Amino acid sequence: MSMIWLWTDLMVWALLGVIVLGIRSILKSEQARKQWHKIFESRIAMASAVVLLFYLVFALMGSVHIKLDHNAYEQSGSSIKESPANSTLPIGVYSLLELSMSHLITHSERTYSAPFATHEYSTSIGLDGDGQVAQGYRPLIFGGQHLTPENGSVLWDVFTKSLLPFMVALGVIIFMVVIHGYFRFQAFARRDINETPKALPWNTAYVTFFTLTLLFAWFYYLSYFYHVLGTDKVGQDVFLQSVKSIRTGVLIGLLTTLVMLPLALILGISAGYFKGWVDDVIQYLYTTLNSIPGVLLIAAAVLVMQVIISQHSDWFGSTEERADLRLLFLIFILGLTSWTGLCRLLRAETLKISQIEFVSAAKSFGLGPIKIIKNHILPNLMHLVLIALVLDFSGLVLAEAVLSYVGVGVDPTTASWGNMINQARLEMAREPMVWWSLFSAFCFMFTLVLAANLFSDRVQTVLDPRRVH
Amino acid sequence: MFAYIVRRLLFAFPILLGVNFITFALFFMVNTPDDMARAQLGAKQTTPELIASWKVEHGYDKPLFINADKGGIKTITETLFVQESLKLFTFDFGQSDSGRQITADIYERMWPSLAIALPTFIIGLVTSISLALLIVLFRGTPLDTATMMIAVGIMSVSGLFYIIAGQVLFSKTWHWVPISGYAEGWEGVKFLILPVLIGVFSGIGSGVRWYRSIFLEEMNKDYIRTARAKGLSERQVLFGHVLQNGMLPILTGVVVVIPTLFMGSLIMESFFGIPGLGSYTIDAINAQDFGIVKAMVFIGSVLYIIGLVLTDISYTLFDPRVKLS
Numbered sequence: 001m002s003m004i005w006l007w008t009d010l011m012v013w014a015l016l017g018v019i020v021l022g023i024r025s026i027l028k029s030e031q032a033r034k035q036w037h038k039i040f041e042s043r044i045a046m047a048s049a050v051v052l053l054f055y056l057v058f059a060l061m062g063s064v065h066i067k068l069d070h071n072a073y074e075q076s077g078s079s080i081k082e083s084p085a086n087s088t089l090p091i092g093v094y095s096l097l098e099l100s101m102s103h104l105i106t107h108s109e110r111t112y113s114a115p116f117a118t119h120e121y122s123t124s125i126g127l128d129g130d131g132q133v134a135q136g137y138r139p140l141i142f143g144g145q146h147l148t149p150e151n152g153s154v155l156w157d158v159f160t161k162s163l164l165p166f167m168v169a170l171g172v173i174i175f176m177v178v179i180h181g182y183f184r185f186q187a188f189a190r191r192d193i194n195e196t197p198k199a200l201p202w203n204t205a206y207v208t209f210f211t212l213t214l215l216f217a218w219f220y221y222l223s224y225f226y227h228v229l230g231t232d233k234v235g236q237d238v239f240l241q242s243v244k245s246i247r248t249g250v251l252i253g254l255l256t257t258l259v260m261l262p263l264a265l266i267l268g269i270s271a272g273y274f275k276g277w278v279d280d281v282i283q284y285l286y287t288t289l290n291s292i293p294g295v296l297l298i299a300a301a302v303l304v305m306q307v308i309i310s311q312h313s314d315w316f317g318s319t320e321e322r323a324d325l326r327l328l329f330l331i332f333i334l335g336l337t338s339w340t341g342l343c344r345l346l347r348a349e350t351l352k353i354s355q356i357e358f359v360s361a362a363k364s365f366g367l368g369p370i371k372i373i374k375n376h377i378l379p380n381l382m383h384l385v386l387i388a389l390v391l392d393f394s395g396l397v398l399a400e401a402v403l404s405y406v407g408v409g410v411d412p413t414t415a416s417w418g419n420m421i422n423q424a425r426l427e428m429a430r431e432p433m434v435w436w437s438l439f440s441a442f443c444f445m446f447t448l449v450l451a452a453n454l455f456s457d458r459v460q461t462v463l464d465p466r467r468v469h
Numbered sequence: 470m471f472a473y474i475v476r477r478l479l480f481a482f483p484i485l486l487g488v489n490f491i492t493f494a495l496f497f498m499v500n501t502p503d504d505m506a507r508a509q510l511g512a513k514q515t516t517p518e519l520i521a522s523w524k525v526e527h528g529y530d531k532p533l534f535i536n537a538d539k540g541g542i543k544t545i546t547e548t549l550f551v552q553e554s555l556k557l558f559t560f561d562f563g564q565s566d567s568g569r570q571i572t573a574d575i576y577e578r579m580w581p582s583l584a585i586a587l588p589t590f591i592i593g594l595v596t597s598i599s600l601a602l603l604i605v606l607f608r609g610t611p612l613d614t615a616t617m618m619i620a621v622g623i624m625s626v627s628g629l630f631y632i633i634a635g636q637v638l639f640s641k642t643w644h645w646v647p648i649s650g651y652a653e654g655w656e657g658v659k660f661l662i663l664p665v666l667i668g669v670f671s672g673i674g675s676g677v678r679w680y681r682s683i684f685l686e687e688m689n690k691d692y693i694r695t696a697r698a699k700g701l702s703e704r705q706v707l708f709g710h711v712l713q714n715g716m717l718p719i720l721t722g723v724v725v726v727i728p729t730l731f732m733g734s735l736i737m738e739s740f741f742g743i744p745g746l747g748s749y750t751i752d753a754i755n756a757q758d759f760g761i762v763k764a765m766v767f768i769g770s771v772l773y774i775i776g777l778v779l780t781d782i783s784y785t786l787f788d789p790r791v792k793l794s
Contacts, residue, residue: 284483284484284487285487287484288484288487288488288491289491290773291484291488291769291770291773291774292488292491292492292766292769292770292773293729293732293765293766293769293770293773295735296750296762296765296766296769297491297766299750299754299762300492300495300496300762300763300766301495303754303757303759303762304495304496306757307504307757311504394625398627398628401627401629402627402628402629402735402736405629405736406735406736406751406754407751407754407755408754417627421627421629421630421633424633425633425740428633428636428637428641429641433637438630438633442626442627442630445627446625446626449624449625449626449627450621450622450625453621453624453625454621457621
């Protein structure tokens with residue numbers, strides 16, 4: 001058993017570091033703290049932030065990879081008892097998320113089955129109890145097999161099994177509220193009486209958090225007995241697929257911004273500040289890039305990458321590494337094609353700011369361009385950058401699905417909502433319809449994108465001074 | 470005005486050259502003609518002679534940028550980059566891997582694309598703007614809030630879901646329209662209804678929000694207050710002042726799109742089996758036909774640049790202050 005760090009894992013943890021640093025600098029500055037306080041005063045923003053945080057945790061859990069090999073099984077003579085599911089996992093690279101849901105990997109069926117089904121979705125020919133050849137719905141291997149005719153229907157079973165997850169979720173939320181309440185009380189005691197900001201809608205946060213925890217706990221606990229969202233063509237659990245896809249979606253949304261941000265910042269600010277030929281060159285650069293239809297440029301780049309990968313299959317130790325490199329490459333391509341909008345915005349704003357007196361004052365004091373940009377221009381651009389980042393996120397998550405459909409998205413072996421939709425397209429033509437793959441992808445994606453859209457709306461309302469309130 | 474247009478079009482030349490360079494870099498430098506030959510001929514039976522003859526056959530036997538063997542101007546012209554670029558500028562895209570003329574194919578497939586993209590564009594624009602105006606009339610009321618929530622909801626669903634759901638509901642369950650296909654002339658209308666409707670619906674969320682914010686921004690300006698003070702009714706203010714002045718930012722975003730309508734929609738066309746340029750491109754991507762992808766990239770850039778020029782021209786029509794020189 002050993003840790004494996006894939007490239008995207010490293011990037012995502014690096015990004016987390018950047019985010020933490022960003023939050024610290026926000027907490028330091030009085031003005032920024034007030035602005036963010038104002039953002040979270042909205043109930044909608046608070047609820048969506050909790051949802052986004054939930055997704056982020058799943059993405060992070062999916063970004064720690066562990067390699068299970070023969071040694072792991074030999075050493076763990078005792079640990080087999082502790083984690084019986086682990087012992088049956090095939091050798092390979094697993095993320096922490098997969099390991100925590102490993103029962104779903106081993107509980108694989110033969111083919112399609114509906115959510116909470118006990119039998120397969122289509123009839124097949126096999127031997128029945130008496131050794132006769134018969135056509136019928138075969139029972140599933142794992143789903144609902146703890147039920148016997150005596151102990152009742154699926155509905156009743158699910159109902160009785162809902163109590164435990166409910167209690168767990170209730171326990172978690174009570175624990176959270178108590179801990180958080182303690183800190184809030186501390187802050188309340190230390191508060192400045194002259195300055196009492198409007199209270200944040202913590203109740204909304206609690207309710208959202210409780211709902212999400214309850215949903216997840218319920219699904220997770222029931223997934224030991226059923227396939228809560230059904231199984232796909234080869235009998236894999238759809239719930240597991242959807243949860244694994246969170247990482248792909250969130251990573252594409254987040255890491256692309258990490259790639260495009262330095263480009264947009266450096267080029268946009270230098271174009272606006274230095275003007276002259278620098279401006280001309282940079283304008284030429286982004287007009288050229290912009291004039292190529294985005295999907296086509298991405299498609300062309302990914303096509304070339306596919307050719308390279310297929311020619312150098314010896315570069316990659318495992319399919320995981322290959323899929324990961326492809327994801328990384330996709331992120332880079334998306335980043336390289338999406339910086340132009342922000343760059344143009346930053347250039348225009350820099351042009352405007354460098355006309356203001358404080359910049360000319362700084363110049364006449366003899367400050368170098370780097371100092372001026374760092375101290376006077378960059379802080380005045382930060383709101384634009386933040387708005388662009390949150391706005392882009394949901395678009396990128398949606399783009400991943402479209403690109404996967406076109407065939408230039410992530411690797412087909414990577415779990416992603418785009419791949420799920422792509423497969424579902426054929427499933428919808430079946431009779432009867434196999435709707436649950438599409439439905440799950442829809443729900444998971446919609447929740448994330450909706451939360452991101454609502455949150456970015458609020459960020460824009462508060463941070464953009466030109467926005468009409 | 471004429472001089473301005475000529476100048477803008479001349480300015481387009483270096484941009485197109487840059488586009489060519491990018492596609493060239495992608496397709497030839499990263500994936501050299503030798504690699505292409507090996508991929509086309511199959512890895513096993515290739516010999517250097519076969520590769521060389523394949524390159525001569527496809528005209529790829531020249532160096533990439535600098536031909537040191539030839540003297541004078543030919544050092545630059547007798548190279549793969551210049552040859553390939555020049556060919557593109559004359560709109561001669563050569564042959565696809567299946568041996569068809571790409572230029573003829575594109576000309577033929579342009580019309581189905583347009584048949585679906587143009588109605589989608591016009592109906593979408595009109596509905597979004599009228600809805601936005603209506604919402605602005607009711608701004609600040611629960612109707613406004615509710616519509617905005619619905620708009621965010623519509624925006625948050627991937628277009629793929631609308632297409633799949635639309636096909637399942639209208640074609641598979643209710644049999645109102647055929648699930649996919651295309652026909653020329655009036656026969657084709659029944660094939661176009663569903664894709665156009667879905668296209669309009671999926672764009673309406675972001676459209677309404679965008680136009681609403683434009684109109685609201687105009688609403689807060691001084692001249693509107695003056696207009697109200699003069700005693701104009703809300704309707705007169707809205708249509709006489711807000712809509713007209715809001716036209717400028719709307720044009721900025723809209724006119725640039727019009728020429729690219731020729732390109733069609735990748736997703737729509739492939740889902741609904743419409744033989745337009747979008748499905749042409751997607752087929753080329755799946756078949757890894759670089760010739761077609763290159764041609765489409767070039768055409769897309771040309772159309773985008775035409776769109777930029779059209780945007781400038783449209784300003785002079787709607788804003789008497791703007792004079793092109």
